[in-house]
Amino acid sequence: RNYIVVENEPIGSISLKEETRGGIEKLFYNLKKDGIQNIAILTGDNEKNASKIAKELGIDEVYASLLPKEKIEELKKYGKTIFVGDGINDSPVLASADFSISIGEGTEIANNTADAILISNNLSTLPDIIKISKKTVRILKENIGFSLLMKAIVLTLGVLGFAPIWLAVFADVGVTLITVINSIRIK
Numbered sequence: 001r002n003y004i005v006v007e008n009e010p011i012g013s014i015s016l017k018e019e020t021r022g023g024i025e026k027l028f029y030n031l032k033k034d035g036i037q038n039i040a041i042l043t044g045d046n047e048k049n050a051s052k053i054a055k056e057l058g059i060d061e062v063y064a065s066l067l068p069k070e071k072i073e074e075l076k077k078y079g080k081t082i083f084v085g086d087g088i089n090d091s092p093v094l095a096s097a098d099f100s101i102s103i104g105e106g107t108e109i110a111n112n113t114a115d116a117i118l119i120s121n122n123l124s125t126l127p128d129i130i131k132i133s134k135k136t137v138r139i140l141k142e143n144i145g146f147s148l149l150m151k152a153i154v155l156t157l158g159v160l161g162f163a164p165i166w167l168a169v170f171a172d173v174g175v176t177l178i179t180v181i182n183s184i185r186i187k
Contacts, residue, residue: 020053028057030127038078042071044089068092082130084123086110101126136186143179150175
C-alpha cells in the first residue's frame with residue numbers, strides 16, 4: 001500500500017492487487033484430475049499476496065518474492081515442468097522449463113522465449129492442450145514405428161530377392177499416405 005501525502009498530511013492511499021484470471025479455479029481442478037502432480041506459484045510478488053491467491057486457488061506450494069534466477073532454482077527442484085508466464089521477469093524461467101507457455105497478451109520477450117503462446121489468453125484450455133499434445137506424440141510414435149517396420153520388411157525382402165518394385169513403391173509412397181491419414185486422427 002502506498003500513501004499520498006501533501007504537506008505532511010496523508011490524503012489517501014493507493015493499493016494494487018494482482019487479479020486471477022477467470023476460470024483459473026477450474027483449470028487447476030482439471031489439471032489435477034488429469035494427473036498433474038505438483039502445481040506451484042513462482043512469483044516476484046510479495047508473500048502475503050501470493051499466499052492469498054494460492055489459498056483461493058487451492059495451491060499448496062507458493063514461492064514468493066523471487067528474482068528470475070531464484071525462480072529458475074525453484075523450478076529445477078521439480079522433474080518435468082511446464083511453466084506459464086507472461087512477464088519480462090518470467091522469460092528466464094520460460095527458457096529453463098521443459099515446456100513453457102506464454103500468455104498472448106504478455107510481454108514480447110515472454111512470447112518470444114516461450115515454446116508456445118496461448119493466444120486466447122484463456123488458461124482453462126491448458127488441459128485440452130496437454131491432452132492434444134499427448135495424443136499427437138502417441139500418433140507420431142505410431143507413424144514412425146509403422147514406417148520403420150514397413151521399410152525394414154521391404155528392405156529385408158529386397159535383399160533376399162523377394163521384393164517386386166511395386167512393393168518398394170508402396171513402402172515409400174503408400175506408407176507415407178497411411179501415416180498422413182493416421183495423423184488426421186489428431187483432429
